[in-house]
Amino acid sequence: MELYVFPPSPRSFKVMAIANHLGLDWTLQFVDLPKGDQKTPQYTALNPNMRAPTLTDGDYVLWESNAIAQYLASKRPESGLMPRDERGRLDVTRWQFWDLAHWDPAQATVIFEYVAKPFIVKGGEPDLAAVAKATELFHRAAKVLDAQLRNRKFVTGDTLTLADFSLGAPLNYAEMGHYPLEPYSEIKRWYGALSAMPAWHKTLAQSPLLAAPAA
Ligand SMILES: N[C@@H](CCC(=O)N[C@@H](CS)C(=O)NCC(=O)O)C(=O)O
Known part of the structure; x- marks a missing residue:
């Protein structure tokens, strides 16, 4: 699983912190926003908003930090980060x-x-x-x-x-x-x-x- 992030951003921080808290196996892909990495064809193919974060898990691609948060929690339902009821x-x-x-x-x-x-x-x-x-x-x-x-x-x-x-x-x-x-x-x-x-x-x-x- 990859998290495409610009770590100083709180939207990136939240998904990184959740992945770390859950002990998930993930790789940090640095999106250098000041340099314009978010505008490259490779990145916009993943996230047409030209914003970070984005998650990839095999062929699955997800953007919007709070949706990514929910996806990460779904990997460890027993953590209680997302209640089941x-x-x-x-x-x-x-x-x-x-x-x-x-x-x-x-x-x-x-x-x-x-x-x-x-x-x-x-x-x-x-x-x-x-x-x-x-x-x-x-x-x-x-x-x-x-x-x-x-x-x-x-x-x-x-x-x-x-x-x-x-x-x-x-x-x-x-x-x-x-x-x-x-x-x-x-x-x-x-x-x-x-x-x-x-x-x-x-x-x-x-x-x-x-x-x-x-x-
Ligand atoms: N609602 C989005 C907001 C994402 C967002 O705005 N990310 C900013 C970083 S804090 C960004 O990538 N900005 C790059 C740009 O506007 O060029 C989310 O929560 O994921």
């Missing part, structure tokens, strides 16, 4: 949809402005108007997530699921991205637990930018 499964899916609709977009903007511009594409000052708009979205979503985490160890209850990987991955950039996390003590507590997991450490080490942010 319908309501449990939909709860995880609901938070993965919420991720793509509300959580990821706010953070993608600040990550682009504060991390990608200075450290990856190396050009331009942060667009403060874009940051202000994203910050508003961030607060709106963070309030919902913080309330959900009150009295729960993880996003959907007391067990770790795919929802935690999906929603936790962009928080690796909380510091570099100047996220206004101060009011959200539950989010901070929960992210602290995620980032202490061996699979999280292993995945951070596979992402040079996150392993050594100031370099």
